[in-house]
Amino acid sequence: MLAPGTLAPRFRVFSTHGTRVSLADFRGQRLVLCFFPRAFGAAGLRETRALRDSAVALEAAGVALLGVSADTYSRACDFARAERLAFPLVADPEGHVCRDYGARSSLWPLTHSARALTYVLDEAGRVERAFPGAAGAEAALAFLKLPREVQPVRSLRALPSPAPLAVLEPTATAAAALLRRAVSGAVSGNAGSASSGAALRPALRVVRPV
Structure with a gap:
């Protein structure tokens, strides 16, 4: 796990938005970098849902979001669609990004998964704080003083029933x-x-x- 003040390791990887993303893309704004073990797993669901539900407040505060897991690209895309995640996810099946950020599982050769770990990076790309565990995303939101407000899915307005014929x-x-x-x-x-x-x-x- 990286200590506060550490310059975050650079990366350039393909995201679920269909474009390559790099650490330099987020220069000038704070970044919540969320590592989770696996798509559709309990920890991954908890972390990404916490960020998804606060996406509006984060965007208003100028904070960017990026999720990372050791899944394949296709599985990461399936997860993003299923959970309606507007922010990009990064598939890191070889574990290079996870390793550089101290987020690779201690049982990596066996489990091939990441650790649940959330970082808050500052505008210069340095670590402000690190929050390990499945509650890391929620702790990061509290650190940023941003509420977790669930954004309800807008439903179609019910049309009035047609008036009976005279x-x-x-x-x-x-x-x-x-x-x-x-x-x-x-x-x-x-x-x-x-x-x-x-x-x-x-x-x-x-x-x-x-």
């Missing part, structure tokens, strides 16, 4: 009048005339369901 229903009075006129028209022989046809149309009222 129903045209003859009134009782109109129905009785219709019957009387039909009988009268049949007797007079004028039921098929245009005038009687108009007369047969009942008064209608609009009934809207409640």
Whole structure:
């Protein structure tokens, strides 16, 4: 683990954003550099979710984020998509970056994984603080005095239910009048005339369901 004041080792690696990133890219701003053992593991989930949930506050404070694990590039990309991580991850399957930062597991030849370890680097690329363990990311946020505020996933607004169609229903009075006129028209022989046809149309009222 690197001591405070140490100049952070340089690196230039491929990230899940599809571009190469280097330590020089973050010069002039603070950087939270988070090492986690494995994608989808308990420690990795805890660390990256803590940073993801505080991403808005970190960005507003001008603090950059970068995650590192010993996974393959494809697995790191799968993890970033599954966890909706807006910040880049670095796949370090050979463990070179992990080794330089003292974040390679003591059982590396057997487990081939990183240690849970989070650094806060200053604007000049020097170590401000190091926070080991799965709670390291949360400790880094507390050190930076940034709250962990969960950003809810925006859901689509529920559309109002369509209003029921109005129903045209003859009134009782109109129905009785219709019957009387039909009988009268049949007797007079004028039921098929245009005038009687108009007369047969009942008064209608609009009934809207409640």
